[in-house]
Amino acid sequence: MARYIFVRALDSIPTIFLVLTLVFIAMRILPGDPAIAVLGENARPETIALFRERFGLNDPIWLQYLHFLRDVVTLDFGTSLMKGVPVGDLILRNIPYTIELTIAAMIIGISGGIPLGVWAAINRNKAPDNGFRVFSLIGYAVPDFYLGAMLLIIFALNLGWFPITGAGVEFTDRLHHIVLPAVTLAMLKIAFLGRLSRTSLLEVMGRDYVRTARAKGAREPRVIYRHGLRNALLPLSTGLGLSVLTTLSGSVAVELVFNRPGIGRLLIDAISERDYPVIQAGVIVFAAAVVIVNLLMEIVYVVVDPRIKVK
Amino acid sequence: MRISRRTLLKTGAAGMASTVFLPGLVRAQNADDVIRLAVAAGGPRSADPNQTTQGADNWTTEQMFEQLVRPPDGLFAAADDEYVPTLATSWETSEDGLTWTFQLREGVQFHKGYGEMTSEDVVHSFDRARFDGVNTAVFGNIESVEATGQYEVTFRLRGPDPLFLGSTIFQNGASIVSKKAEEEKGDSFNTDSIGTGPYVLDSFDSSNGTRLTRHDDYWDGPANISNVEVAYIADTTARTLALIAGEIDIIEAVRAPGWIDQIRQRDPDLRVDMTNPGSFMTLHINLNQEPFDNPMVRKAIATAIDSAAVANALAPMGMPTVTLSPPHYPTGWAREELPEELRYDYNPDTARQMLADAGFADGISFEANVSQREDYRSTMLIVQELMRPAGIDMQLNVMDHSAYHGANREDQNTLALHAASYPPVPLDYMSRYLSSGAEVKADGTGGGNYSHYGVAIPGVDDELAQMQVATSFDEYVSIGREIERKVQDDLPVLGVMTLGFTAVRSARVDLGYEVDGGYARWRFHKATKS
Numbered sequence: 132m133a134r135y136i137f138v139r140a141l142d143s144i145p146t147i148f149l150v151l152t153l154v155f156i157a158m159r160i161l162p163g164d165p166a167i168a169v170l171g172e173n174a175r176p177e178t179i180a181l182f183r184e185r186f187g188l189n190d191p192i193w194l195q196y197l198h199f200l201r202d203v204v205t206l207d208f209g210t211s212l213m214k215g216v217p218v219g220d221l222i223l224r225n226i227p228y229t230i231e232l233t234i235a236a237m238i239i240g241i242s243g244g245i246p247l248g249v250w251a252a253i254n255r256n257k258a259p260d261n262g263f264r265v266f267s268l269i270g271y272a273v274p275d276f277y278l279g280a281m282l283l284i285i286f287a288l289n290l291g292w293f294p295i296t297g298a299g300v301e302f303t304d305r306l307h308h309i310v311l312p313a314v315t316l317a318m319l320k321i322a323f324l325g326r327l328s329r330t331s332l333l334e335v336m337g338r339d340y341v342r343t344a345r346a347k348g349a350r351e352p353r354v355i356y357r358h359g360l361r362n363a364l365l366p367l368s369t370g371l372g373l374s375v376l377t378t379l380s381g382s383v384a385v386e387l388v389f390n391r392p393g394i395g396r397l398l399i400d401a402i403s404e405r406d407y408p409v410i411q412a413g414v415i416v417f418a419a420a421v422v423i424v425n426l427l428m429e430i431v432y433v434v435v436d437p438r439i440k441v442k
Numbered sequence: 443m444r445i446s447r448r449t450l451l452k453t454g455a456a457g458m459a460s461t462v463f464l465p466g467l468v469r470a471q472n473a474d475d476v477i478r479l480a481v482a483a484g485g486p487r488s489a490d491p492n493q494t495t496q497g498a499d500n501w502t503t504e505q506m507f508e509q510l511v512r513p514p515d516g517l518f519a520a521a522d523d524e525y526v527p528t529l530a531t532s533w534e535t536s537e538d539g540l541t542w543t544f545q546l547r548e549g550v551q552f553h554k555g556y557g558e559m560t561s562e563d564v565v566h567s568f569d570r571a572r573f574d575g576v577n578t579a580v581f582g583n584i585e586s587v588e589a590t591g592q593y594e595v596t597f598r599l600r601g602p603d604p605l606f607l608g609s610t611i612f613q614n615g616a617s618i619v620s621k622k623a624e625e626e627k628g629d630s631f632n633t634d635s636i637g638t639g640p641y642v643l644d645s646f647d648s649s650n651g652t653r654l655t656r657h658d659d660y661w662d663g664p665a666n667i668s669n670v671e672v673a674y675i676a677d678t679t680a681r682t683l684a685l686i687a688g689e690i691d692i693i694e695a696v697r698a699p700g701w702i703d704q705i706r707q708r709d710p711d712l713r714v715d716m717t718n719p720g721s722f723m724t725l726h727i728n729l730n731q732e733p734f735d736n737p738m739v740r741k742a743i744a745t746a747i748d749s750a751a752v753a754n755a756l757a758p759m760g761m762p763t764v765t766l767s768p769p770h771y772p773t774g775w776a777r778e779e780l781p782e783e784l785r786y787d788y789n790p791d792t793a794r795q796m797l798a799d800a801g802f803a804d805g806i807s808f809e810a811n812v813s814q815r816e817d818y819r820s821t822m823l824i825v826q827e828l829m830r831p832a833g834i835d836m837q838l839n840v841m842d843h844s845a846y847h848g849a850n851r852e853d854q855n856t857l858a859l860h861a862a863s864y865p866p867v868p869l870d871y872m873s874r875y876l877s878s879g880a881e882v883k884a885d886g887t888g889g890g891n892y893s894h895y896g897v898a899i900p901g902v903d904d905e906l907a908q909m910q911v912a913t914s915f916d917e918y919v920s921i922g923r924e925i926e927r928k929v930q931d932d933l934p935v936l937g938v939m940t941l942g943f944t945a946v947r948s949a950r951v952d953l954g955y956e957v958d959g960g961y962a963r964w965r966f967h968k969a970t971k972s
Contacts, residue, residue, distance in 0.1 A: 162845035164886060170495045172847040173862050173874070175579040176889045213496075214487050214648055215632050224649050280679060288687050295684045296480075296675055297650065390673075390680045392649030400484030400676070405844055 136426065143422035150418045151411065155199055158407055159192055165405035169212050186212060199411065208415075209408035213401070218412045221397060226416065228298050229393040231305070232385070233378045235313035240320020240374060245367070247321065248328025253355060255333065263325060270322025275381050279315040279388035286311060296390035312389045316381050320374050327370040331363035338362070365436050372428035379420055474971050476669040477951060480681050480690040485648045485674045489635045491617035492567075492575040497962055498694070500614060502652050502672050504963040506553070507617035507637035510544050510564070510595075511607050515965060516957040520772060520866045521915060522607045529559065529618055529638060530595075539602030539913045546593040551659040553642040556620040561589035566621035568597075575615040580870070583610065604915040609867045640665040640967035665967040666954075678816075685712070691951045691971070695944035698816040699755045702944070711949040715957035715964070718761060719768040719940035721861040722871065723752075723821055726935050728856050729898035731808075738800035740933035741786065743857075745796060746832035748788035752824050753939040756817075763937035765926040766875070772915075773868040773922030775930070784930045793832035805833025810857040812838050813846035817941055822859055825938070850892055853882045858892045863943060863962055868922045869909050875935055876925070878903050893934035902928055 166182045167174060174182075183189045187198065202209055208218035251263035287295045299308035335341060336359050344358045383395030390396075394416055401409035483498035491503040510530035513519035530544040550559040565587050572581040583599050583606075590596045603609055610616065623636035633646040638661070641654035654670040673690060675681040684690040686708055695701065695714070702714060725747075733739045753760030764785065767774035777785055797805060812822040819840060826836045836857065841849065850858050864871045874880055878896030880889030895901040902925045909925070912918040929935060943962035947953075954968025 162848050163842060164848040164851065167847050167851060168844040170576060172860070173890065176887055177579055178576060180887065214485070215493070216648065221648055228649065283683060288683050291687065295687050295689050296673065296680055387677055388680065390675045390677060396484065403842065403844060
């Protein structure tokens with residue numbers, strides 16, 4: 132297994148390299164000058180020239196690219212053009228907020244989506260099933276930023292149950308702050324995982340071993356949870372992986388709406404400010420997250436389904 | 443390696459716990475003893491006044507640092523005699539205006555036990571501002587700064603400057619820092635800076651904002667409120683909601699039409715503080731592009747824009763202007779002072795006739811870039827609509843703010859709107875906008891003269907040079923007013939309006955003074971909270 136993980140990790144290097152190269156090129160093609168973004172539109176030409184020289188922005192693109200690759204390989208993300216602090220520090224400071232938000236949203240999504248999907252499946256074409264299908268349609272259709280703003284206005288501003296901005300500091304404070312952003316992100320998970328659970332369960336419930344279980348007189352809950360749901364887990368585990376990735380990407384909008392610190396907000400700010408080192412490091416983090424989640428999902432397949440062998 | 447389902451679950455749970463239950467930073471604070479401010483930015487960049495490039499950060503440095511002199515709280519000083527002694531108690535100028543000697547206040551203590559401020563600190567502060575700051579150019583007129591006593595500093599200038607206090611001494615970069623602290627901390631001074639102001643930097647957190655605590659040894663007596671917290675909330679909705687919900691005491695306003703009215707409807711008790719003039723909203727006409735090289739076309743554009751209507755749409759923040767400077771600035775002109783032909787009173791029919799006289803009977807059509815930022819976009823959309831009845835069809839290309847200014851700096855615009863806040867030091871903004879030396883260049887190495895004035899057509903370089911060596915305030919103003927009159931005739935730049943910088947605060951917070959003018963930041967040392 133360890134060798135398998137190592138090989139898969141090596142496989143991911145070209146993907147990350149390609150993503151980084153594309154980001155490097157995109158940032159240089161996009162209009163906008165980091166020197167003006169940092170120094171302000173009223174900066175004098177001599178000040179801008181000094182800044183460009185200091186941060187190597189006058190170097191030829193190929194030389195900047197070589198420096199960039201060297202820094203990536205040595206895990207030296209450089210210094211933020213805007214904040215003047217090491218990019219690694221910024222990433223380390225922000226990443227826990229994004230991880231905790233992703234985990235909280237996944238917990239809510241899984242604990243809401245799977246039971247709802249099961250409930251809809253065992254009540255197929257009845258009111259609960261129809262109700263869930265409408266709910267999941269809404270969950271898919273409503274964008275995160277809109278739902279977040281609505282939840283903010285209703286539960287934070289009008290009812291005053293939750294704070295409006297920030298991530299909190301002490302443990303209970305952080306839990307209090309994370310509820311609305313996590314629920315916002317979880318809505319799509321509930322819809323997605325619920326539909327996936329419903330479909331998977333309905334599919335396995337028609338299989339021979341389920342009929343056999345019923346024929347042997349097994350009680351219905353045992354048939355559903357022991358024989359049905361466990362066998363529906365494999366497609367669900369794929370869905371979970373996808374869900375984690377969409378939660379990560381969704382965290383960008385949610386962090387902005389709720390003014391939470393995190394990698395998404397850091398990245399968006401960096402893009403608007405043309406802070407190249409932060410953008411590059413942020414993309415590395417997201418690309419690495421995709422690779423790691425995919426790898427984890429492959430391990431999960433093996434664990435969940437003993438028929439799959441590691442080769 | 444075998445991973446069982448049980449192991450997987452346990453590992454997952456442990457991982458979740460380790461990230462969720464991270465230790466916190468904060469202390470509990472009495473809500474009445476803290477001012478919570480939300481500024482329109484993604485996060486702090488620097489707490490060193492010599493390195494700040496983001497207006498939002500100046501709210502923090504304003505509480506932590508001081509210059510030798512300051513204008514009265516909530517005001518700009520229009521002339522040097524209006525400045526208030528701060529870290530200097532008095533100053534005198536030589537006959538030729540080239541030597542300025544300042545007597546320093548004794549007993550001023552730096553934050554965190556860094557000792558008493560002396561002339562060495564002042565010389566060091568100016569040296570780093572002149573040679574190693576983000577705005578070294580504004581200190582270009584200083585030939586030398588010397589400590590001529592423990593509490594005396596002497597500046598020698600290359601040329602006289604009747605507005606030396608405003609043009610140079612009261613600059614952000616001229617804030618006095620502790621030499622000892624700066625040398626000791628090195629690069630970390632950027633986020634752990636030491637000044638003399640009423641508040642001390644407690645924490646600088648790029649994720650959670652900045653916290654300040656009261657400087658108990660402040661020379662003018664400790665501030666009333668013990669703590670200041672600065673949150674960085676770029677999203678306008680989140681910032682507005684945070685104020686309405688009472689999480690935040692003061693927010694930077696959104697400079698968009700109707701915003702003030704909307705927020706007042708939501709909570710009529712909110713207080714609105716506003717500077718006048720705030721930002722100069724100037725429209726730079728690219729003289730190298732047809733048909734703007736035709737003076738009659740420029741006059742038609744000026745006649746087609748009703749600056750009062752533009753300002754009114756952004757009321758109460760907008761104030762109409764006639765010339766480049768607002769009327770109450772030293773070189774500004776009031777409408778009634780100008781000859782009638784230079785007032786360009788709004789009249790779309792006259793503007794259309796002007797275009798016909800210039801050979802454009804069917805009107806003109808062109809593209810212009812504009813930033814997506816609210817104040818830029820709103821202003822240009824209104825200007826677009828105002829010009830349409832005169833036969834001027836401006837198609838707007840809305841761009842990201844950074845890209846917009848990058849494109850302007852590369853001479854890629856036709857009518858370039860520019861918003862910038864300036865103190866009443868006219869030579870500063872006139873040099874930026876009007877001197878041939880500041881002409882914009884396609885390779886991005888030029889300056890803020892987006893119109894190519896002084897290159898495409900004769901400009902005001904000679905007058906600017908005369909202004910530079912004027913030895914008296916009256917002479918300086920007289921030349922400056924003549925420049926404004928000539929610019930009003932040539933029309934490389936139109937002063938559309940000024941847009942007051944605005945902050946909205948809870949009625950619970952009393953600043954201790956009225957805000958009428960000044961830079962886009964105000965001090966909290968006199969503030970109280972009920």
